[in-house]
Amino acid sequence: MTVSRTAGDGAKAQRATGKAGENSAIELGELAEMLGYPLKRAQLKIFDDFLRCMAPLQLTPAQFSVLLLLERNPGRNQTEIATTLGILRPNFVAMLDSLENRELCARVRSVNDRRSHHLVLTDKGKAVLARAKKLVAAKHEARLNELLGPANRAALVAMLTRIAEEF
């Protein structure tokens, strides 16, 4: 497993030595049968496509997931949101700064606990998130349904969730 998001060159020119039947495509062999390899490659493809679909809104998968979580769970603090998404608290600070600078969300000091911030979406944040959802549904997820079919797509998500939670 390795896999990164490099442009595929696909079938380069032959080696110019007229030697003989050298060359040929490289065989993945057992790698193709191990889960980790296709899993990582698929993940990179999906994130790549997500980025492209979301280009007009300039939202990364991570940022999108934060906005989604704030919409569904308004008023939570940074620790709660961050740990839910598997983000370490220190790394969440800069991310929130960015979203707050873009006026997509806001930190509101809690009155009960003056250490923590209630996180909320701004109106602009709600609007951007609404557009983001539409883009994802229309461009990103739609393409997936086209490729796999709705039933397979659902089964795929179910298995991945199973692995993520129970493995």
Added chain:
Amino acid sequence: MTVSRTAGDGAKAQRATGKAGENSAIELGELAEMLGYPLKRAQLKIFDDFLRCMAPLQLTPAQFSVLLLLERNPGRNQTEIATTLGILRPNFVAMLDSLENRELCARVRSVNDRRSHHLVLTDKGKAVLARAKKLVAAKHEARLNELLGPANRAALVAMLTRIAEEF
């Protein structure tokens, strides 16, 4: 989507303000239905488990994939192996240095083309790879089959490969 490999804290203590029915688990909501999120979480879990299973041999998924590819395709050069795995040539250099320092593989100057190196596994490399395969099969992939069942596991790999190649 965000997701990292942080320890889950699971159901923290209640907020001490006797206020009322505040608190409760954070809801993922739509995030759980989008492919990207469970895909990334599953990928992290799988790589994490791979690392643990491979701890005695100190091989990362990337290193393992390189060794596998060298076994199946001996004598290829760095560019071929790197691009097949989606590794950029500059980044592959240090990686190969590491494997070569551990005497798992070797760079052999080509006589046809004195710019390039034929990459080959050393005997030690072959032995380590053999042990690695056994570890992965016995610990890693076996656990997957247990969780999903062989048929589902195969279907999962097929769908991921489909996404990786055709999306």
Added chain:
DNA sequence: CTATTTTGATATGATGGATAACAATTATCG
């Protein structure tokens, strides 16, 4: 032969993820 391309390599920058430490605040409990 000259110009271009390819290969491995170096340097370097960007990004993501991880840990330690800190001040402010709150909770614990003797």
Added chain:
DNA sequence: CGATAATTGTTATCCATCATATCAAAATAG
């Protein structure tokens, strides 16, 4: 109550991964 411990957001910092530009040596093209 008051001392101690724990929590929250934050900063600084480190490490790994990924990406780009550039280079010398060698090979190829015209």
